[in-house]
Amino acid sequence: MHGTLLPLIHRRPHTALAEVSSALCCTSPAVGTAVAAALIQQIDSIIERDGLSGVIGYSPLRQSTGVSRSFRLIRLHHVMVTRGDWRGNVPVLRIAKSCGRVQQLPIELTDDDLQQVGSKAVIDSRPPSIHQYALYSHRLDRMTGLTRDANGREILGIGEVVVYTQQTVPAEYADRFDAADPPCRHCGAEYGSFRGLIIRSLGEWLSRLVSYEFWTPPSDEYRSIGGLMAEQPPLWGGRTIDHSTIGDPYRLRLVILCGDEEGDDFMAYIRMYVHGNGSASIDLWTTEAPREGGSGPAAFPRAVDIAHNKMDGPALALLRNI
Structure with missing residues (x-):
C-alpha cells in the first residue's frame, strides 16, 4: 500500500485521493484505519529511538480524521522512516528554542510542514540532515529558512548552500566526511557539516x-x-x-x-x-x-x-x- 500510494501522493497531491480512493476508502474504511495504525506505530518508534519526543510531535496529523489522514501519514512515514537518523535535530531545535526562533517544543508537524519538503524526488535526492531540516525550517525565520529553487539549488536565507560530496570535499574535512550531514559552503564560508552551519546561523542574529x-x-x-x-x-x-x-x-x-x-x-x-x-x-x-x-x-x-x-x-x- 505504501509503495503504491506514496508516488501518487507526491506526484499529484491534489488528485491522489480521487485516484486511489477505491484502494483506501471505498473498499472499506477499516483498511484506511489499519494502514494509519501501522504507520503510526512505525513513526512513534522513530520518535522514541531518536529521542525526538521532546522536540518533534505530529498530533495534528495523528488526530486528524477523514480519508486524507492515511495519505498524510504515508507521506510523513516516508519523510521520517526512510530518511536516516534524526537525533541531530534535537540540539538544532533546542538551540532554536533558546534563541527564540520557536516559541515552544515539541513542534507539532502539520500538513503544511509536509508540503515544505517537496516531491519524493527532492526528498530522496537530499542528504538526510538537509531533508530533515527542510521539514521545519520555515518555522524559524527568513534567514534560516531552506528552499530549493527552480535550478535545483539549495537556498538558506538569501545564500546558496553548496553541498560537498566525497569527491569534492575540501581536504580539511575529508577525514571526517559524513554523507548524512556533509560539509558545505554558504555565503563564502565553509562548514564541516550542514547542521554546524544551521546552529551557527540560529544564534548569530540574536x-x-x-x-x-x-x-x-x-x-x-x-x-x-x-x-x-x-x-x-x-x-x-x-x-x-x-x-x-x-x-x-x-x-x-x-x-x-x-x-x-x-x-x-x-x-x-x-x-x-x-x-x-x-x-x-x-x-x-x-x-x-x-x-x-x-x-x-x-x-x-x-x-x-x-x-x-x-x-x-x-x-x-x-x-x-x-
Whole structure:
C-alpha cells in the first residue's frame, strides 16, 4: 500500500485521493484505519529511538480524521522512516528554542510542514540532515529558512548552500566526511557539516557580545588559542562547530556552552579565531537578555556563570574581564 500510494501522493497531491480512493476508502474504511495504525506505530518508534519526543510531535496529523489522514501519514512515514537518523535535530531545535526562533517544543508537524519538503524526488535526492531540516525550517525565520529553487539549488536565507560530496570535499574535512550531514559552503564560508552551519546561523542574529579579547602578533595568546582550536571535541564538554572562509587564511571555532540541552532557556557560546598573520581573538556571546542597569559582562550574569562552570582555568584567563 505504501509503495503504491506514496508516488501518487507526491506526484499529484491534489488528485491522489480521487485516484486511489477505491484502494483506501471505498473498499472499506477499516483498511484506511489499519494502514494509519501501522504507520503510526512505525513513526512513534522513530520518535522514541531518536529521542525526538521532546522536540518533534505530529498530533495534528495523528488526530486528524477523514480519508486524507492515511495519505498524510504515508507521506510523513516516508519523510521520517526512510530518511536516516534524526537525533541531530534535537540540539538544532533546542538551540532554536533558546534563541527564540520557536516559541515552544515539541513542534507539532502539520500538513503544511509536509508540503515544505517537496516531491519524493527532492526528498530522496537530499542528504538526510538537509531533508530533515527542510521539514521545519520555515518555522524559524527568513534567514534560516531552506528552499530549493527552480535550478535545483539549495537556498538558506538569501545564500546558496553548496553541498560537498566525497569527491569534492575540501581536504580539511575529508577525514571526517559524513554523507548524512556533509560539509558545505554558504555565503563564502565553509562548514564541516550542514547542521554546524544551521546552529551557527540560529544564534548569530540574536546573540549579544559579553566579552571580547584580541591580540596582534607576536603573542603567547595566539599560540594558546591555536592549541585550544587543535583539541579534539568535545572541548569543555560543549558542541563544537568549525568553519573557515575561502580565500582568507583564518580559522574559526565555535563551542556551544549551553542552549542545546533540555531546560536551557538561552544560548551561550565561545568563538575563537586565529588568522594566518598571527592575530587571534576569543569572545563570549549569549542570547541571554541583559540585566537592567548592567553593562559589559555584568549585564549577562548567567552566561558568565556558565563560562566559569564549564571552561578551564587557562581558557578563562584569556577572557580577562569575566
